[in-house]
Amino acid sequence: MARITASVYSSHVPAIGAALDLGKTHEDYWQPLFKGYEFVKQWEQAQKPDVVFLVYNDHATAFSLDFIPTFAIGTAADFTPADEGWGPRPVPQVLGHPELAAHIAQSVIQQDFDLTIVNKMDVDHGLTVPLSLMFGQPQAWPCRVIPFAVNVVQYPVPSGRRCLNLGKAIRKAIETFDQDLNVQIWGTGGMSHQLQGPRAGLINKEFDNAFLDRLIADPEGLADMPHINYVREAGSEGIELVMWLIARGAMGDLAGRAAPTLKHRFYHVPASNTAVGHLILEESK
Amino acid sequence: MALDKPYLDVPGTTIFDADQSRKGYWLNQFCMSLMKAENRTRFKADERAYLDAWAMTEDQKQAVLARDLNRCISLGGNIYFLAKIGATDGKSFQQMAGSMTGMSEEDYRNMMIKGGRSVEGNRYIGEKK
Numbered sequence: 001m002a003r004i005t006a007s008v009y010s011s012h013v014p015a016i017g018a019a020l021d022l023g024k025t026h027e028d029y030w031q032p033l034f035k036g037y038e039f040v041k042q043w044e045q046a047q048k049p050d051v052v053f054l055v056y057n058d059h060a061t062a063f064s065l066d067f068i069p070t071f072a073i074g075t076a077a078d079f080t081p082a083d084e085g086w087g088p089r090p091v092p093q094v095l096g097h098p099e100l101a102a103h104i105a106q107s108v109i110q111q112d113f114d115l116t117i118v119n120k121m122d123v124d125h126g127l128t129v130p131l132s133l134m135f136g137q138p139q140a141w142p143c144r145v146i147p148f149a150v151n152v153v154q155y156p157v158p159s160g161r162r163c164l165n166l167g168k169a170i171r172k173a174i175e176t177f178d179q180d181l182n183v184q185i186w187g188t189g190g191m192s193h194q195l196q197g198p199r200a201g202l203i204n205k206e207f208d209n210a211f212l213d214r215l216i217a218d219p220e221g222l223a224d225m226p227h228i229n230y231v232r233e234a235g236s237e238g239i240e241l242v243m244w245l246i247a248r249g250a251m252g253d254l255a256g257r258a259a260p261t262l263k264h265r266f267y268h269v270p271a272s273n274t275a276v277g278h279l280i281l282e283e284s285k
Numbered sequence: 286m287a288l289d290k291p292y293l294d295v296p297g298t299t300i301f302d303a304d305q306s307r308k309g310y311w312l313n314q315f316c317m318s319l320m321k322a323e324n325r326t327r328f329k330a331d332e333r334a335y336l337d338a339w340a341m342t343e344d345q346k347q348a349v350l351a352r353d354l355n356r357c358i359s360l361g362g363n364i365y366f367l368a369k370i371g372a373t374d375g376k377s378f379q380q381m382a383g384s385m386t387g388m389s390e391e392d393y394r395n396m397m398i399k400g401g402r403s404v405e406g407n408r409y410i411g412e413k414k
Contacts (some may be wrong), residue, residue, distance in 0.1 A: 012299065066314075085325075085372025086372050197297040203403075227291075228291040
């Protein structure tokens with residue numbers, strides 16, 4: 001059977017992708033950030049996941065205002081890195097897992113989450129920057145990826161509670177897939193940042209670190225935090241953090257198993273306009 | 286009955302909700318068109334003519350021509366869409382975000398390096414700093 005072995009969390013700032021692609025990782029500005037991701041690259045090489053279920057948001061790339069799905073699962077065989085206006089990132093094609101993705105879509109919809117099924121979409125920095133941070137710069141990505149896009153661009157975005165519960169449903173779906181697969185679930189976006197208006201540049205270290213503490217130890221309590229708290233405390237784009245609750249909801253402790261093991265925790269300010277957070281939670285054996 | 290919008294009292298912040306999205310539909314769809322290299326070329330060649338092909342309001346067109354991102358946002362623009370204009374102009378996200386704060390590019394960059402804008406005094410409109 002397929003099993004979830006870990007959840008990984010990270011910000012997905014586009015400037016991080018640009019720094020990697022343009023060979024700037026050793027510059028003084030970027031060095032502390034990339035140091036924080038050295039551990040995960042070693043760890044992923046040992047973990048060898050077969051599939052990453054990657055929760056992220058599209059930034060007006062695949063989805064314009066023509067249609068705005070709240071939750072969209074990518075069921076295609078492959079996904080092309082998008083041209084977001086600066087030209088596409090020079091990263092490998094993203095290979096999907098159509099069988100597992102279709103299985104998850106069927107199971108999760110039957111658990112009352114109305115997913116949008118997407119058979120064709122380009123993937124933007126929200127998806128490719130985390131892949132680069134965890135896997136480096138290989139010729140081909142080392143595993144299959146199921147893109148799971150969440151609307152956090154147009155309000156109202158899904159609540160924290162709904163995201164956590166969706167994660168639980170995704171776990172059930174993955175555990176009933178009949179192939180022996182090592183699956184990780186990643187939650188990306190955040191942390192505190194605001195990209196618009198006179199309040200742009202907002203960063204809130206206290207909020208971010210409290211969020212990390214509660215994501216690890218009190219996800220059920222954290223899920224009740226209303227949107228306005230994210231906006232007021234973590235900036236209008238800090239709302240992306242609700243996506244981390246989807247990945248957290250898929251961990252075994254919320255299904256009666258032992259608490260996950262914290263393998264790594266990292267926090268850094270700034271990457272461009274944004275606070276960067278990163279966690280690895282490993283499923284207890 | 287009016288919908289609950291608890292985010293209207295956050296200073297310097299416009300939440301892109303369904304009402305803003307409706308107002309900004311054509312503005313944002315114009316921005317989306319700049320995802321294609323050929324459209325970026327056409328836009329740069331004659332901005333006014335390119336904008337006139339879209340069902341945008343005159344205010345929206347003027348805001349785009351002036352690159353006044355705060356005005357674009359008040360007229361229904363969303364930053365992820367407006368970023369396509371910045372990309373067309375060769376601007377980074379940091380340059381775009383900074384341009385909305387009234388700070389110089391250097392001052393904004395330095396503020397971020399020093400840990401960003403504090404939330405203290407920036408939670409509620411009219412709050413004492």
